[in-house]
Amino acid sequence: xxxxxxxxxxxxxxxxxxxxxxxxxxxxxxxxxxxxxxxxxxxxxxxxxxxxxxxxxxxxxxxxxxxxxxxxxxxxxxxxxxxxxxxxxxxxxxxxxxxxxxxxxxxxxxxxxxxxxxxxxxxxxxxxxxxxxx
Amino acid sequence: xxxxxxxxxxxxxxxxxxxxxxxxxxxxxxxxxxxxxxxxxxxxxxxxxxxxxxxxxxxxxxxxxxxxxxxxxxxxxxxxxxxxxxxxxxxxxxxxxxxxxxxxxxxxxxxxxxxxxxxxxxxxxxxxxxxxxx
DNA sequence: TAAAAGCTTCCAGCGACTGGAAGGTCAAGC
DNA sequence: GCTTGACCTTCCAGTCGCTGGAAGCTTTTA
Numbered sequence: 001x002x003x004x005x006x007x008x009x010x011x012x013x014x015x016x017x018x019x020x021x022x023x024x025x026x027x028x029x030x031x032x033x034x035x036x037x038x039x040x041x042x043x044x045x046x047x048x049x050x051x052x053x054x055x056x057x058x059x060x061x062x063x064x065x066x067x068x069x070x071x072x073x074x075x076x077x078x079x080x081x082x083x084x085x086x087x088x089x090x091x092x093x094x095x096x097x098x099x100x101x102x103x104x105x106x107x108x109x110x111x112x113x114x115x116x117x118x119x120x121x122x123x124x125x126x127x128x129x130x131x132x133x134x
Numbered sequence: 135x136x137x138x139x140x141x142x143x144x145x146x147x148x149x150x151x152x153x154x155x156x157x158x159x160x161x162x163x164x165x166x167x168x169x170x171x172x173x174x175x176x177x178x179x180x181x182x183x184x185x186x187x188x189x190x191x192x193x194x195x196x197x198x199x200x201x202x203x204x205x206x207x208x209x210x211x212x213x214x215x216x217x218x219x220x221x222x223x224x225x226x227x228x229x230x231x232x233x234x235x236x237x238x239x240x241x242x243x244x245x246x247x248x249x250x251x252x253x254x255x256x257x258x259x260x261x262x263x264x265x266x267x268x
Numbered sequence: 269t270a271a272a273a274g275c276t277t278c279c280a281g282c283g284a285c286t287g288g289a290a291g292g293t294c295a296a297g298c
Numbered sequence: 299g300c301t302t303g304a305c306c307t308t309c310c311a312g313t314c315g316c317t318g319g320a321a322g323c324t325t326t327t328a
Contacts (some may be wrong), residue, residue, distance in 0.1 A: 004274065014275090019316060034324060036275055045261065052260045056235050060315065070257045080256050081248035084239060091236050098229050101190050105222055114215035122214050123204045126186045127179065138305065148306090153285060168293060170306055194284065 003029075006039035010047035017047065025050065025064050058087055137163075140173040144181035151181065159184065159198050192221055 007014040018037075020026045026046060029037035049070065053063040062083055069075045069083075111121040141148040151171075154160045160180060163171035183204060187197040196217055203209045203217075238259075245255040 002275070013317085015317060016315085018276095023315090034275085036324080048262055049260050052262070054315090056239050056260075057232075066257070066260065069254075070261065073252060075252050075254070076250045077246050077252060077254035077256075078248045078250065080254045081243060081246045084243050084246070084256055088236065088239055088243065091232050091239070095229060095232050095236070098191075098225050098232070102222065102225050102229070105190050105218060105225070109215060109218050109222065112211050112215045112218070114212050116210045116212065118207060118209050118211060120203075120209070120211035120214045122211070122218055123200070126183050126190075126200065127204065128182055128186070136306070147286085149286060150284085152307095157284090168306085170293080188284090 001039050001044075003037045003039065006037075006044055006047065009044045011051050012047045020047075020050065020060075023060065025060055025067070056087065057091065058083075062087070135173050135178075137171045137173065140171075140178055140181065143178045145185050146181045154181075154184065154194070157194065159194055159201070190221065191225065192217075196221070 001009075003014045003017055006012075007017060010017075012020075017026070021028055021037075026043075029039055029043065032038050046067065049067065050063055053066050054060070058066065065083060066080065069080050108122040108125045113119065135143075137148045137151055140146075141151060144151075146154070151160070155162055155171075160177075163173055163177065166172050180201065183201065184197055187200050188194070192200065199217060200214065203214050242256040242259045247253065
């Protein structure tokens with residue numbers, strides 16, 4: 001199958017497949033006599049694996065590690081779990097950051113009329129006047 | 135004051151101040167006879183405003199709009215609030231995405247022993263075998 | 269046979285910086 | 299007066315993960 005078919009079956013765009021190959025995340029595909037990349041079912045599975053791992057927010061580099069572990073029969077699950085734990089910590093940190101932004105923005109928005117008047121606690125707050133608009 | 139002092143007082147790195155100038159977020163600073171950028175207290179306030187808005191996750195482009203609104207006496211608070219609402223929606227969407235990742239990753243991790251055995255539901259899950267490891 | 273679809277490589281751009289090189293300027297100490 | 303070191307300047311390149319587009323093959327379809 002050509003790259004387009006592999007893209008359709010895996011959900012990874014053809015451009016992205018080429019990109020993954022170029023950065024060494026996946027092995028270079030075999031080529032037809034005329035230079036077209038040729039893929040098999042296993043390649044599609046690999047691409048799906050990559051897609052799911054990326055969907056969980058693992059970096060391309062970490063997906064590389066996960067792929068290597070996946071293909072290694074002698075791996076220990078501890079290594080995989082360690083990677084997952086780090087990713088989980090990242091997620092939690094980001095959720096917390098966003099939560100703080102949400103809270104701050106929410107406080108500012110609450111006091112803003114949102115009408116034609118120029119008075120605006122959001123801008124005052126950004127300008128560093130925390131009590132303005134009460 | 136030179137760029138270094140402005141950076142210290144505003145919390146925005148000198149490199150970043152130059153970058154903000156280069157992309158038109160802030161007005162070009164005046165220059166000394168020898169070409170050094172010169173800043174006043176008002177510039178520092180502007181930089182702090184930018185810093186706070188960026189801290190809430192507004193894009194540089196949106197910070198530009200907020201700055202313009204801040205400096206416009208005739209602005210309506212409605213415009214500001216609309217920008218804030220969009221940002222809030224972004225935040226909520228991201229929190230939700232991260233929450234879903236968290237849940238999925240959590241399910242996979244729960245079943246993973248994390249020891250020397252190669253058996254690993256995290257990898258099976260990424261490979262698309264949802265019931266593996268139960 | 270010709271057009272359309274699909275493939276190839278290569279280069280550029282996104283956002284928001286950040287690092288580094290090469291070189292000019294300024295203040296302090298000797 | 300000179301040196302040293304901190305500070306400033308510009309410009310280019312790199313980060314991350316793609317994505318768009320140009321120019322030019324190949325394959326399929328009508």
